[in-house]
Amino acid sequence: MSSSTSSFKKTLSLSLIGFVGVILAVELVCRGLGFLPLVWFGKYPVEWRIVFDRAKNSLKNDKPVVAFVGDSRVEWVVDSGLMPSMNKSFDIYTLAYPGASVRPILRELLHRDFAPPVLVIGYSHLSLYWSKVPFFPAEKVKIEDRFNSKIDLFLTDHLFTYSPSLFRRGLGGERSWMASRSIARNGRASMQYQIAHDAAVQEQRNWYKTMYEKPMPADQIRAINDDLLKLVLEFKKRGSKVMLVRMPVDDWVIDLETKHDPVTFEALTKLLDVPGLDLNKNLDRKKITYFDGLHTSIESAPYVNQSIAEFLQENVH
Incomplete structure (x- = not known):
């Protein structure tokens, strides 16, 4: 082996060691300063598509498919594993997406x-x-994409330095609410909080204040409802039984939503001509706890899913 080749390998080895050392040092320093990776609030787009593909493939099976859509209030709670009575007869999937418009x-x-x-x-x-x-x-998820995405998202969730955009946001003072997350085969996102409860509630209160700062014009509300009605009618035309569910929220959220209601839940179910379940009225509220006022806690999820299962059994024929 020539001396130049040996020197090159030595230089390359030292460079790799130095690179890993720098990454490790940055990770340790950032954590020492209180920074953490910014764990996402639910499914990433590729994970949503993987769950969707499972749900669509299930249409070929004998058991009818039940699909839930919505935002994180649905995504973090609805779990077929907590509906044993429904699991025997239906394939249940959670196709909700965090923060998204339905x-x-x-x-x-x-x-x-x-x-x-x-x-x-x-x-x-x-x-x-x-x-x-x-x-x-x-758009499409191949077999190799499923494997690569698991590695990519694991590194994103666990390394502060892996994603440049998250790195910059973290250096800007943004903190992750979540310590970890996992996505079940049926689409439920299991989230573990690391932010203090009172801090989370205060941030959600601030967000609600911003959301309601400017009243939504009546013509905009009407346009949204008309668009939703067209979508629901199309699903009905294609054979879907459509229902509406309002997940439970804390008292302060109910007070604000009632004050700023674009349209009441009852009025919307009547407009869409669909069965509706308002879990804020159908449950013993003393039995439910929340992460931040908006999201049902892990401990309360079985109770909420049981009520959803009963509602489905009453309305699916």
């Missing part, structure tokens, strides 16, 4: 020719009226 999700399902026998739409002010979170699911 109407683009519905359009995506129609575009993909997916009209499940039962479609349950999650109602929230954010998801139906105020959300501006973009929803762009992956």
